[in-house]
Structure formats: structure tokens, C-alpha cells
Amino acid sequence: MCRNMQKDILRSIPSVNELLESPEISKLTGIYPRQLVVDAIRAVLEDIRQSLTNEKGMSRFDSNQKSLPCEGGVKKIVEAQAIDLSPQKLYHRVQQSLQQKFCGIEHAINATGIILHTGLGRTPLTDEAANQIQNILKSFCTLEIEKLTGRRGIRYHHIEQLVSMITGAESALVVNNNAAAVLLALDTLARGKEVIISRSQLVEIGGSFRMPDVMSKGGAILVEVGTTNKTYLDDYRNAITEHTGLILKVHQSNFKIVGFTETVVLKDLVSLGKERNIPVMYDLGSGALIDLEKFGLPHEPTVQESIKAGVDIVTFSTDKLMGGPQGGIIAGKKKWVDLLKKNPLTRALRVGKLTIAALEATLKLYLEEDLAIKKIPALTMIFAPLEAIEERCKRLISNVTPETKAFMSISTVDGLSEMGGGSLPGEGIPTKLISLYSEKIPAEELAARLRGNTPPIFARIEQGRVLLDMRTVYDDEVDTIVAALEKIFSQGKVN
Incomplete structure (x- = not known):
């Protein structure tokens, strides 16, 4: 970039006060503290100045700007940069800077098709759960007190009763997540003792937490048996010593091993545990309470099956397939x-x-x-019929105005939703998606603008298209997506 061109563009950069007093950016001072808006403007302008001092500067703050030779094209480039540096354009960058600093939890639209999306808070709660929270949010409640006697009670009593009624377990306990449930069980039952586990089950869960590390933190001594793809009952039997404190089975909920494989069923491990007087624990993970196979989905072991098999302790999440708030439940034999x-x-x-x-x-x-x-959102999304999802797609497309459709191609396509949350790995659920393609806005930028909407809309990108999976979109969110597309593709916002 020639020196004179750099100077001309730098002179076109508006001042902090100019932007602060503009109708567009001045609105931000009603949302954020004034000084923070000033700091954000300064940071954006400094980033632009820095970008102009290197060879790639033009493309850093305007992805649509092509590099042109200095001779003969200076005026056009300066005019283009002047438009890009207007308050209308810079508003989005300043807003993005502020949102990154004040990036708290807010309502979002999940159009990714991932039902248990960890980044988006996994599954929403039921209306019943939300209402129950609201009922006790601003009042006292009977958390640890007996209503009839007025005596101090146990906070887990009602949960224990419900889990026992649903699963057949003798007793239950709830902690803050399934990893905590596993840690507590290992610390209680196997601290300083050996825990036998198949090599194929030394899983890594979200956040890079690995089962061997959790076992070590719980004070247990890891004893691996079998191989990656094959483990037999005799492998467990031969590994038992006088120092064995627990036999542990971990459900491979977030990956699959296929082909030449062999594993030991829970019932056989339970029999071995009884024979040698060693407790058997099953880390079930996903916490299914309904047999998904009845509805045409791959089998996912349920808590009820585990209890019926006679396991001593089973641990599972409450915020995955169960569809509740984040938590972990420990259920099983009362003595343990x-x-x-x-x-x-x-x-x-x-x-x-x-x-x-x-x-x-x-x-x-x-x-x-x-x-x-x-009633449970995770289950309603899983079992939603294709006809209902397609109807959602049709309603969205029909509500988009012809003016907006002129800027993009919008259609319904077939696709697959994912369970997510470490459940049913590799299994897709047939779905219908909205496909968006525009020659005016690249897919990456369109997806970014959708995320910048209020509420943010999260989609996925495939083969240069933005895809909105309508399985995970609520009926009352369709109009919000339409409004976001209208705003993005309205006159003056498409270059």
C-alpha cells in the first residue's frame, strides 16, 4: 500500500467523539456505561489504525475489499474505506467489543440441530421445572424441614423417593454433576484400594477430564484389564486381589468401538462382584430413563436396566437425556x-x-x-415427527419477504440432527433444514451476523451454505429468525 493512500485512509477515520455522538453508537450508552463505550470505540479505532500499517491491513477490517494497485485506484479505495468507516458500519464492531466484555448468559436460538448442545446449556427445562423454580425463588421453602413436625429434615429426601419409585433403586443421592458423583463414589468406596476397569472404558469427558484422572483424584488405584477392543469376564476375575475395592464399568456414551470387539455385560460383573464380595459400580453417564429403542432409535442403557441387573451403585447425569437441570444422581443399594x-x-x-x-x-x-x-423438551425434540419439522421450515420460508429473498437462496433440505451431550455417538436423527446461500454475504459472515442478533441464532455451515436445523428451533422462535434475516438483508446492510 502506498504511503499517500495510507495517509488518506487514516484521515478518514472518525474521532471518538464523532462516533460517540452518532445516532447509531449513542444508543449503546443507554445499554452500557458511557466510559466502557468510549473504551470500546478507542479499541476498535486503534485496531483499524494498526491494520492499516501492515500489508494485510485492508482485508483485516473489510473482508470484501480486494487489494488494488496504487496507481489508478486510490480514489475508489479511499471512497470504499470511507463507507466502511461510517458509524453505521462501526456500530457492529463496537457492539461486538462490548458484548465480548459483557458476555453473560442470555436466551439463544439453537438451530444447530444438536439437541443436547453443551455450549448452549444442553436441554431447556420443562415449564413445570421453571415454574417450580419461580415458586421458591422469592420466598422461603421447605428445603430441609419437615412440614408436619417442624423438625430439621434432609434436603435429598424427596429426590430419593422419586428416583426409587422410577428406577427401583433402594436409595439415591444427588450432587452437582455426574463427574462429582463418580468422584464421591470412588473416594468413599475405593480410596487407597484397587479399582478394576476395562481399558476400553478409560474415557475422556468434556473439558478434557479423563477417567484415570478422576480415579486418581478419588484416591483409587487404577487396574486396567483387557485390551482396547476386547475384554472378557476372566480378565476381571484374574485381576481381583485382596486390595480390590471396586469393579467399575463405564458406559461409552460419547464414542463407539466397532468391529472385532468383546465386552462384559453388567449382569455378569454383578455376579462376579457378589461371588467375591466386591461392590460393582456403573458410570452410566447420559441418564436415560426411557427406552429409546422403542421409538426406533439405537439402544441406550437405562437406569432401570442397571438397577434390575443388581448393580450396587449407578451414577448418571440429570441434564442430558433426563432433561433436567445440571446434576448427578447416585442410585443403588442402600448400604453403599x-x-x-x-x-x-x-x-x-x-x-x-x-x-x-x-x-x-x-x-x-x-x-x-x-x-x-x-413435556420434556429434550424428548419432544428427539421424537418430533419430520412432518412437524418440515411445516416449521415452510412457515419460515413463506414469512420471508420477496425483497429479502432477492438477496439470497432459501430452501428446505434433508439432513441429520445429533443427540450431543455425549449421548448416542455417531447416530443421526433425520431432520429438515433451512438452507441459506447468498452471493452478497459469505456463509461465515452470515452465520456471524445471525449470532450477533438479539437473541443470538446459532446455525451450522456446510459447503458454503448456512443451515438452520428446525428440529431444535421452537415454534415461537421462527418469527425471530425471519426478523433477523430481514434485518441482515435489508437495504443498506448488504454490500
């Missing part, structure tokens, strides 16, 4: 659960009243399976 309740770690890992309220409301729905399927 009682030991966990007495562990001081239980106090550190316990959940608060809001979690308990939401979890109770969610579990009550499972007393009637049909009611759970109808």
Missing part, C-alpha cells in the same frame, strides 16, 4: 449410598434449592412415561 451420604465431600458437592426444585419437577413427569415424552 448411605456410606456416600456420610462422606464430608457430600457437603462440598451438594446442590442448592433451585436445582432440587427443578429436578423434583422433572422427575415427577417420569412417573408417567407419556407425560415425560410430551
